[in-house]
Amino acid sequence: MLQSRFKMPSHDELVKRMDAIPDHVLKECPHCHYKFLSVRAGRNNICPKCGYGFRLMAKRRVKITFDKFTEMDQTVTVPERYTDPKYRAKIAKAKKITGLNESVLTGTAMLGKQQLAVGVMDPFWIMGSLGSATGEKITRLFEMATRKRLPVVMFTASGGARMQEGLNSLMQMAKISNAVAAHSQAGLLYVVVLCDPTTGGVTASFAMQGDIILAEPYALVGFAGRRVIEQTIMQKPPKDFQSAEVVMQHGFIDQIVARAEMKQTLAKILRLHTKENAYDK
Amino acid sequence: MTNKTAYQRVVGARSKDKISTAELIHGLTTDFFECHGDRLEADDHALIGGIGLLNDQPITVVGIQKGNDTDENIDRHFGSPTPQGYRKALRLMKQAEKFGRPILALINTPGAWPDVDSEYHGQGSAVAQCIIQGMQLKVPYISIIVGEGGSGGALALACGDRVFMFEDSIYSILSPEGYASIMWKDSAKVQQAAEELGLTPESLLKDGIINKIIHEYKPGEELSNLRDFLAAEFAELGKLPVDQLIEQRQRRFRNF
Numbered sequence A: 001m002l003q004s005r006f007k008m009p010s011h012d013e014l015v016k017r018m019d020a021i022p023d024h025v026l027k028e029c030p031h032c033h034y035k036f037l038s039v040r041a042g043r044n045n046i047c048p049k050c051g052y053g054f055r056l057m058a059k060r061r062v063k064i065t066f067d068k069f070t071e072m073d074q075t076v077t078v079p080e081r082y083t084d085p086k087y088r089a090k091i092a093k094a095k096k097i098t099g100l101n102e103s104v105l106t107g108t109a110m111l112g113k114q115q116l117a118v119g120v121m122d123p124f125w126i127m128g129s130l131g132s133a134t135g136e137k138i139t140r141l142f143e144m145a146t147r148k149r150l151p152v153v154m155f156t157a158s159g160g161a162r163m164q165e166g167l168n169s170l171m172q173m174a175k176i177s178n179a180v181a182a183h184s185q186a187g188l189l190y191v192v193v194l195c196d197p198t199t200g201g202v203t204a205s206f207a208m209q210g211d212i213i214l215a216e217p218y219a220l221v222g223f224a225g226r227r228v229i230e231q232t233i234m235q236k237p238p239k240d241f242q243s244a245e246v247v248m249q250h251g252f253i254d255q256i257v258a259r260a261e262m263k264q265t266l267a268k269i270l271r272l273h274t275k276e277n278a279y280d281k
Numbered sequence B: 001m002t003n004k005t006a007y008q009r010v011v012g013a014r015s016k017d018k019i020s021t022a023e024l025i026h027g028l029t030t031d032f033f034e035c036h037g038d039r040l041e042a043d044d045h046a047l048i049g050g051i052g053l054l055n056d057q058p059i060t061v062v063g064i065q066k067g068n069d070t071d072e073n074i075d076r077h078f079g080s081p082t083p084q085g086y087r088k089a090l091r092l093m094k095q096a097e098k099f100g101r102p103i104l105a106l107i108n109t110p111g112a113w114p115d116v117d118s119e120y121h122g123q124g125s126a127v128a129q130c131i132i133q134g135m136q137l138k139v140p141y142i143s144i145i146v147g148e149g150g151s152g153g154a155l156a157l158a159c160g161d162r163v164f165m166f167e168d169s170i171y172s173i174l175s176p177e178g179y180a181s182i183m184w185k186d187s188a189k190v191q192q193a194a195e196e197l198g199l200t201p202e203s204l205l206k207d208g209i210i211n212k213i214i215h216e217y218k219p220g221e222e223l224s225n226l227r228d229f230l231a232a233e234f235a236e237l238g239k240l241p242v243d244q245l246i247e248q249r250q251r252r253f254r255n256f
Helices: A011-020 A058-065 A085-098 A132-148 A163-185 A226-233 A244-249 A259-272 B006-014 B021-028 B070-075 B083-098 B116-120 B123-134 B151-155 B176-184 B190-197 B201-206 B224-239 B242-254
Strands: A026-028 A035-037 A067-071 A104-111 A114-121 A152-158 A190-198 A212-215 B030-035 B047-054 B057-064 B103-109 B141-150 B162-166 B170-172 B212-214
Touching: A058 A104, A058 A114, A058 A152, A058 A259, A104 A132, A104 A259, A114 A132, A114 A259, A132 A152, A132 A163, A163 A190, A163 B123, A163 B151, A163 B170, A163 B176, A163 B242, A190 A259, A212 A244, A212 A259, B006 B141, B006 B170, B006 B190, B021 B047, B021 B057, B021 B103, B021 B224, B030 B083, B047 B083, B047 B224, B057 B083, B057 B224, B083 B103, B083 B123, B103 B151, B123 B151, B141 B151, B141 B224, B162 B201, B170 B201, B176 B190, B201 B212
Parallel strands: A114 A152, A152 A190, A190 A212, B057 B103, B103 B141, B141 B162, B141 B170, B162 B212
Antiparallel strands: A026 A035, A067 A104, A104 A114, B030 B047, B047 B057
């Protein structure tokens, strides 16, 4: 029998070696807690074991999902009337990390032969919170889509209304809802993709107003946060009670779509909503 | 109007001596006929709805009601509607539209009920539908914040052509306690939070979020002035052609 020259290192030595690995080399899935080498998450940035989609910056999301993206309202940003230095510092940091001036990226793109209007929220921009400029960008997106008769695909990822902007942030829920309604009354298609996390005021408005509502696997989708429930009414929610799978079971999601299938699925939905079908030929 | 600090407004809005939604309904309308249930699964007692006569004109009222004692508060879960409550409100508002009745929404809630069951039954979806469908209603729609106007749970019924607030009322994106706990990890800094949130009727009137501040009525007080005022507002809104009414309502929110 061959004698292995490998000698098992001591436990302490192993711990020391683990600590020496830089954080970005290993990744842990927040859903199934599987630990793996980051490179294995691949282009779609998903857990190789359970398929959970890691949070994506809006620009990356656009790159892996759409073709020929043209951004609109790129310069729209937080109004200057919000002067609180702490808030300003958060804004500056969010801009630097994401390369966006607000928590949503909007524009037009192509999927196959179909042109569409696209909105992608960025969970790294102050938790994708809904500020007044976020609301303005999404409203303009729907208004443009209504004028040009385009379908809208919206990826939501948000902690909810943006506290620092007070009631003006809450009013965005009503403002966007009106733009969604006008788009809908024009007979146009609105598809929502609920991403991790979609909560609060975003769930209580445009995230739940789509003709078709999709979600990414194990995305957290809810209105009241776990901590709010625990602290307000002293109830301990079960694990995963706001996962997309549970929300779907209760009837609020059409399909859960893996990131790798997202592009084809959206293209198919758009195709099913074009009037030129077999009967016209 | 007396000048009060933001925190005094918070205390006033939550006061036990405040006129309740039910008292307002009975003081403002005659022949009130209460309607129950969302026609899907339940009847939420935090949400009172029905039809009554306001100066002889039939209107639909939907209102959020807190309890007077512990038992009633549990029954009405402290004035925090469940999804069934919001669906009941929307059902009655759609019914009002069918019969061409104006809608009066009375709001006094710390927020939508935060529990697991409400999440399962689609709290977010229920609020979202109240907002989007409420804003398309083809009848005059007035919202009054009577006491607390907490976040999305209040906005669900505050999408009217006119939004008014009582003197002792507040309207905010989250409770001052919640704000303090998030901003400074210290829920005791409520007074400072109340100031920063700008939740008083005065500051919201200045921001154009509400249209008018209404005199504070005590329980048992004669409500004829308020009744006449609302009747006049409904009459004025009722004169507008429907598309103009809806356009005006939506333009109000487009400007935020």
